[in-house]
Amino acid sequence: xxxxxxxxxxxIIRKVDFGVFLDDGAEGILLPKRxxxxxxxxxxxxxxxxxxxxxxxxxxxxxxxxxQVGDIVKLQAVNVTTLGAFLDWGLMKDLFVPKSQQISGMxxxxxxxxxxxxxxxxxxxxxxxxxxxxxxxxxxxIKPLDVVDIxxxxxxxxxxxxxxxxxxxxxxxHNEIYRSIGTGDRFKGFIKHIYxxxxxxxxxxxxxYGRVEDEADKVLRLLQxxxxxxxxxxxxDPDAIYExxxxxxxxxxxxxxxxxxxxxxxxxxxxIRLI
Numbered sequence: 001x002x003x004x005x006x007x008x009x010x011x012i013i014r015k016v017d018f019g020v021f022l023d024d025g026a027e028g029i030l031l032p033k034r035x036x037x038x039x040x041x042x043x044x045x046x047x048x049x050x051x052x053x054x055x056x057x058x059x060x061x062x063x064x065x066x067x068q069v070g071d072i073v074k075l076q077a078v079n080v081t082t083l084g085a086f087l088d089w090g091l092m093k094d095l096f097v098p099k100s101q102q103i104s105g106m107x108x109x110x111x112x113x114x115x116x117x118x119x120x121x122x123x124x125x126x127x128x129x130x131x132x133x134x135x136x137x138x139x140x141x142i143k144p145l146d147v148v149d150i151x152x153x154x155x156x157x158x159x160x161x162x163x164x165x166x167x168x169x170x171x172x173x174h175n176e177i178y179r180s181i182g183t184g185d186r187f188k189g190f191i192k193h194i195y196x197x198x199x200x201x202x203x204x205x206x207x208x209y210g211r212v213e214d215e216a217d218k219v220l221r222l223l224q225x226x227x228x229x230x231x232x233x234x235x236x237d238p239d240a241i242y243e244x245x246x247x248x249x250x251x252x253x254x255x256x257x258x259x260x261x262x263x264x265x266x267x268x269x270x271x272i273r274l275i
Contacts, residue, residue, distance in 0.1 A: 002029070004050050004058065005069035005118050005125035011045050022048065022060055031060040052124045054093055066090045069125060072115045072151055072166050074184025077106045087114065087127060101128035113153070113184050115166075137168050137198040142191050145207045150189040152181050162202060164191075170200035177204070179246055215247055215255045220264065220274070228274035233267065 002008060002024050010022035010029070020036050021028030031048060040046065048060035049068070066089045067073035075087040078094055085106040086094035097106065097114060106112060115131035118124070142148060142164065150172070151163040159173040160181065172189070190207040194200050205214060222245070223230055232241055234256070238249040245252055256272055259265045266273045 001025075002050055002058070003069075004052070004123065005116065007047055007049050007068065008060075009045050009047050010060070012040060012042050015042060022046065024058070029058050029060050031062070035060070035062045037062065049091070051091065051093070056124075061091060063091050067116050069116050069118050070166055072113065072131060072163055074111055074113050075127070077108055077110050077112065080106055080108055087112070089116075089127075095125065095127050097127045097129070101126070101130055103129045111184065113151075135163060135167065135169050137200065140194065140198060140200075141165065141167060142194075142200075144191050144194055146191045147206060148189055148191060148202070150187055150202060150204070152183055152185040154183060162189075164200065164202065168200060170202045172202050172204065175248065176202075215245075215251055216259055218245065218247075219252075219255055219259060219272075223265070223272070223274040229271055231271040233269075233271055 002010075010024070012020045013023045013028050014021050017033075018030075019033040020031050020040060022031055029050065031046070035048075037046065046060075046062070048062055049065055050058060050060055053059040066075060073089070075089055075095065077085045078088050079086040082099070084096055084098040085102065086096055089095040095116070097112075099105075112129060114127040114129055115134065116125060116127050119126045148164050149166070150170075151166075152172075153161045153163050153169070155161075156171070159171050159177065162170050162172050164170050170191075176192075187204060188206070189202045189204045192201045192203045192207075219230075230244075232244065232252070234253050236249070241247065241249050241252045247255070256265060256267070259272075260267055264275055266275055
C-alpha cells in the first residue's frame with residue numbers, strides 16, 4: 001500500500017524514455033529519469049519518496065525531503081499568497097501551508113516550525129504551525145535513559161520546552177545546555193527523568209558513560225592543542241569548566257576519571273596532562 005508523504009520501497013515494473021514506473025498495484029507511479037539511479041532495471045526495488053506533482057499526480061523521487069508526514073521541522077518560506085505559503089522542503093515542489101494553518105501569518109524567507117501532515121480532504125501533503133494539540137504526555141512511548149530525537153520548541157524561565165520524538169514535550173533545563181540553541185534546532189538527547197504527572201526532563205547527548213565517551217575525544221583534542229596540558233581539574237570552578245569545555249563539572253569529572261583509568265592522562269595538582 002502506497003504511503004503518500006513518506007518513503008516507500010517499490011519495484012520497477014517498466015522502463016520508458018522519460019523514467020521508470022514503480023509498482024503501486026495499478027498503472028504505476030513515475031520516477032522521472034533524472035532521479036533514476038544508474039544501472040536500475042525492471043524488478044529492482046528502489047526507496048523513493050511519494051508525493052503529488054504540480055498537476056496533482058502521484059510522483060516518486062529519490063530526493064531527500066527535509067521531513068516526511070508526521071515530522072516537525074523548521075522550514076523557510078519561499079512564496080506567500082492569499083491562500084497560504086509555500087515552504088522549501090528540499091523537493092522540486094514546495095510544501096503548502098494553508099492560511100488557516102498559520103499562527104500569525106508567514107512572510108518570504110521567514111523560518112517556521114511546522115508539522116507535515118496528509119490532508120484528509122485532498123490526499124496531498126501539507127504543513128501546519130498549529131500542531132501543539134497533537135503533542136501529548138498522557139500515554140508515553142519512552143522511558144528513562146531512552147535516547148530520543150529532540151526539537152527545541154520555545155524558551156521558558158527554567159530552560160527550553162522541547163519536542164520529543166515528534167510526540168511528547170519535555171524540558172531541557174538551563175544547567176543542561178552547553179551551547180547556543182534556538183527554536184527548531186534538532187539534536188539527540190536522552191530522557192533524564194519522568195515525574196508522576198508524566199512531565200519529562202531531558203538532557204542533550206547520550207546517557208551515562210556513553211555521553212562521557214563523546215566528551216573524552218574533546219578533552220584529548222584540547223590537550224593536544226594546548227601542548228598536552230590544561231589547568232583544569234576536579235577542584236576547578238564549574239563556570240570555568242563550562243566556559244572552556246562546554247560541559248558541566250559533573251561530566252568533566254566523569255570524563256577525566258575515565259581517561260585517567262585508561263592511562264591517557266595524568267592528574268597533577270593544578271591540572272591534567274596528556275600521556
